[in-house]
Amino acid sequence: MNQKLPLQDPNARGRFPGFDTASQAEYWDMATKAVVAERLGMPPNIRFFTREEEATANALCDQLLDQQEDPRVPVVHLIDARLAEKQYDGWHYEDMPEDAEAWKQSLAALDQDSREAWSRPFHECDLGEQRGVIQAIVDRGSGEWHGMIAKRVWSLWTRYACSAFYSHPWAWDEIGFPGPAFPRGYKNIGVDKLEPFEVRDAKPVDPTRIGDADRGKS
Amino acid sequence: MRLLPGSLDHVRERNESAWLMPPHPGTNHQLRHDMRRFEDDDEVDLVIVGCGAGGSTLMQRLARLGWRIVALDAGPFWEPERDWVSDEAGSHHLYWNDPRVIAGSDPVPLGSNNSGRGVGGSMVHYAGYTPRFHPSDFRTYSQDGVGADWPFAYEDLRPYYQDIEEELPVAGEDWPWGDPHSYPHSPHPVGGNGEIFLEGARKVGITAKVGPVAISNGRFGNRPHCIYRGFCLQGCKVDAKASPLITHIPDALAHGAEVRADSMVTRVGVDDRTGRATGVHYVRRGRERFQRARMVAVAGYSIETPRLLLNSATERWPNGLCNDHDLVGRYVMVQGAPQTAGRFDREIRMYKAPPPEVSSEQFYETDPKAPYQRGFSIQTVSPLPITWSEHVIAQGHWGASLREYMSDYVHWACFGALCEFLPRPENRVTLDEEKDRHGMPIAHFSYSQGENDQQLLQAAQQKMEEILHAAGADETMTIQRFAHLVGGARMAATEDKGVVSGDCQSFAIPNLYLTDGSVLPTQGSANPALTIMAIAARAASRLARGARGGPPR
Incomplete structure (x- = not known):
């Protein structure tokens, strides 16, 4: 449980030295402990994505969450499990298919963009090339992208990826969030007040006041 | 009159729920085990569709008067200690996640944002804010020339507001806005986010108050005190935050009502010859069933209530029940709910303490100097990490810059506005071609903003930025969102203007009632839960009085 995420940026790394959310598990209720333990255990097998989709999704999510080395939060396994179980969010846009199909279509389209730009599948492009392909989609905003509205595809990807990543205790350690709080609760609330x-x-x-100009946005 | 905490014992005489809870976080299993169970062929006095704010309140009130009631809910009869977790992603099952299609120029995401499922309804995962509507909300058309007038006035609802505020109970400072009033429980201590709101508001001369939140501050019956763990939106495992699951259902069960969970109602049964409702068709454990009843109350909220009426079409009502005037599914409202966050070198740690802490209704009413009608309120929000990541993503960050911004989480304070978007007939629920697993057409919800709505959004964002900067924020970020749902089967004085009367009785079918947020003609800038409960309590009272203790024949 003592693994830490290798956050790339030297300024952000180690903001909360020694903070280890999972070490507090003994203070969590049983139901909560069970759902969090599952995330720390072996990830579920890939059931929904094809091998090609899995490769594309991994390269995409590694970029979205800047996870370029191990250990990684197994984001694609968690997304795959949700899609396999049709655990959607209770809505889809009229001009988009439901989430599972939207993932398949958008991953295929991402791959197609890479092949057109770099004559290689997305996951074989180098990191800079991948970033360029992704940023081009972000820049389309409300415009169309392969028959879908670009920002809605972006919302789909980031929603699933961030839900998986920021549900993980390693990510909580990185941002100083202690995770579950029942039945212990908090005793010291207020600005600059900490629990033991x-x-x-x-x-x-x-971070915006430090250093280089290109650090504002990727 | 300010009542001290602990002086709410008189509530027990009219609603014993808090005293029927175990003296620790958990469920009264004996009460559920002993629950009365009716047969489908029993013609009960009332069958209720949906056990949320409206349905549960109606059930509790009429069960007390001896009515034989079955209340169906599509979702589970929660056991919080087993079913709920102190975790954001692990709470996905609290929402209505069945498929729905969203459309229009400003499509409104559903699910976690505004749609509950299971006994307790959306109040299981609402933040806990329970403001009253202002008197002006009941006459926006005659006063401001926008929206609609209600078929009754604020004063008609006031006693029901007071009753429900005691039964939840609501904690907060003396309230200076709308109809000034006090709350039964004193205000909670505030965390970092609340402190920032109070500090910034004071510096710019905006009045801000702690509350009003339906979170007990001190013991209430057997319900414990809040532990300030911040997971109000994930279901309160503590039993401190009010939802009908703990505020009205226990008393209803003790008075012989049945809650039949995991029961998806697909049609209201109507006899075309008599023009009366006969019961409801529902699916439970894969079997299609029919519960007979002398009266039906639909309380499925603004998406499911219209969907059910539209799907219950008969030869007599070919366009859906109660829809002769093409009003079912129309005038659905959401509030514009931009959230603006500010960055401080100090550690705010907004995840500590309940997200609902401090609010201001100073900009609630129409400002004659402003170019728009009606107004907005401002409240603390306090998103947890997954939700917070949406805020960061919305600024264009991804990859390394997303991770870096996220690692800054403890330094941010976050407020949300509720802007009174105006009701528009084209904002509506219809039946889609796509079907759910029961073979029932799914809801299609189309939503578009008007110009007044957009002006309110800008004004609200500006005020939130002012408060944050005054408190010392050196950077702000804003995300555009929506909050709450109301309307879709609104009440009115006459049947050409609304689906139901002010008593929630449908104009078309005398023994069919709608008792949920779908009946609201306007929405104010207030969170709707308290008003939905008060309307249901009023409807129950009128029903009981009008029928001399029994349902109309």
Whole structure:
């Protein structure tokens, strides 16, 4: 349980030294402990994505969440499980298919863009090439992209990817969030007040006030 | 009059729910085990569709008067200690996740944002804010020339507001806006986000108050005190935050009502010859069944109530029940709910303490100097990490910059506005061609904003930025969202203007009632739960009085 995510940016890495959410599991209720433990255990097998889709989805999610080395939060396994179980969000846009089909179509379209630009599937492009392909989709905003509205595809990808990533205790460690809080609750609420198990930010300066100009956006 | 905490014992005489809870977080299993169970062939006095704010309140009130009631809900009869978790992603099952199609120029995401499923309804995962509507909300058309007038006035609802505020109970400071009033429980202490709101508002001269939240501050009956763990939107395992599951269902069961969970109602049964409702068709454990009843109350909320009426078409009502005037499914409203966050070098840690802490209704009413009609309220929100990531993504960050911004989470405070978007007939629920697993057409919800709506969004964002900057924020970010659902089968004085009367009785079918948020003609800038409960309590009272203790024959 002591693994840490290798956050790329030197300024953000280690903001909460020694903070280890999962070490607090003994204070969580049983139902909560079970759902969190599942995320820390072996990820479910890929059931929904084809091998090609899995490769594309991994390359895409590694980019979205900047997970370029192990250990990684197994984001694609978690997305795959939701899609296999049709655990959608209770709505889809009129001009888009439901989420599982939208994932398949959008991954195929992403691959097609890479082949047209770089004559290689997306997952074989280098990281800079991949970023270019992705940013081109982001830049389309409300415009069309392979028969879909670009920002709605973006919302689909980021919604599923972030739900998986920020449900994981490793991600909580990185952002200083202690995770489950029942039945213990909080005793010290208010600005700058900490519980004994919380860790103060070691680098509290606004990231936008530090350093290089290209760090605002990817 | 300010009542001190602990002085709410008189509530027990009219609603014993809090005293029927175990003296610790959990469920009264004996009460559920002993629950009365009716047969499908029993012609019960009332069958209710949906056990949320409206359905549960109606059930509790009429069960007390001896009515024989079955209340069906499509979702489970929650056991919070087993079914709910102190975790964001693990709470996905609290929402109505069946497929729905969203459309229009401003499509409104459903599910987690505004749609509950299971006994307790959306109040299981609402934040807990329970403001009253203002008196002006009941006459926006005659006063401001927009929206619609209600068939009754604020004063008609006031006693029901007071009753429900005691039964939840609501905690907050003395309330200076609308009809000034006090709350039965004193205000909660606030966390970092609330402190920032109070500090910033004071500096710019905006009045802000702690509350009103339906979270007990001190013991209420057997219900415990809040533990400030911040997971109000994930279902309150503590039993401190009010939802009908703990505020009205226990008392209803103790008075002989049955809650039949996991029962999806697909049609209201109507006899074309007599023009009366006969019961409801529903699916339970894969079997199609029919519950007979002398009266039907639909309380499925603004998407499912219209969907059920439209899907219950007969020869007499070919366009859906109660839809001779093409009003069913129309005038569905959502509030514009931009959220603006500010960045502080201090640690705010907004995940600590309930997200609903502090609010301001200073901009609620029409400002004669502003170019728009009606207004907005501002409240603390406090998104947990997954939801917070949507805020960061919305600024265009992804990859390394997303991770970096997210690692800054403890430094952000976040407010949300509720802007009174105006009702429009084209904002409506219809039946889609796509069908669900029961073979029932799914809901198609089309939504588009008007110009007034967009002006409100800008004004609200500007005020939130002012407060945050005054408190010392050096950077702000805003995300555009929607909140709440109301309307879709609105009440009115006459049948050409609305689907139901002010008593929630449908104009078309005398023994068919709608008792949920779908009947609201306007929405104000207030969270709707309290008003939905008060309307249902009023409808129950009128029903009981009008029928001298029994349903109309």
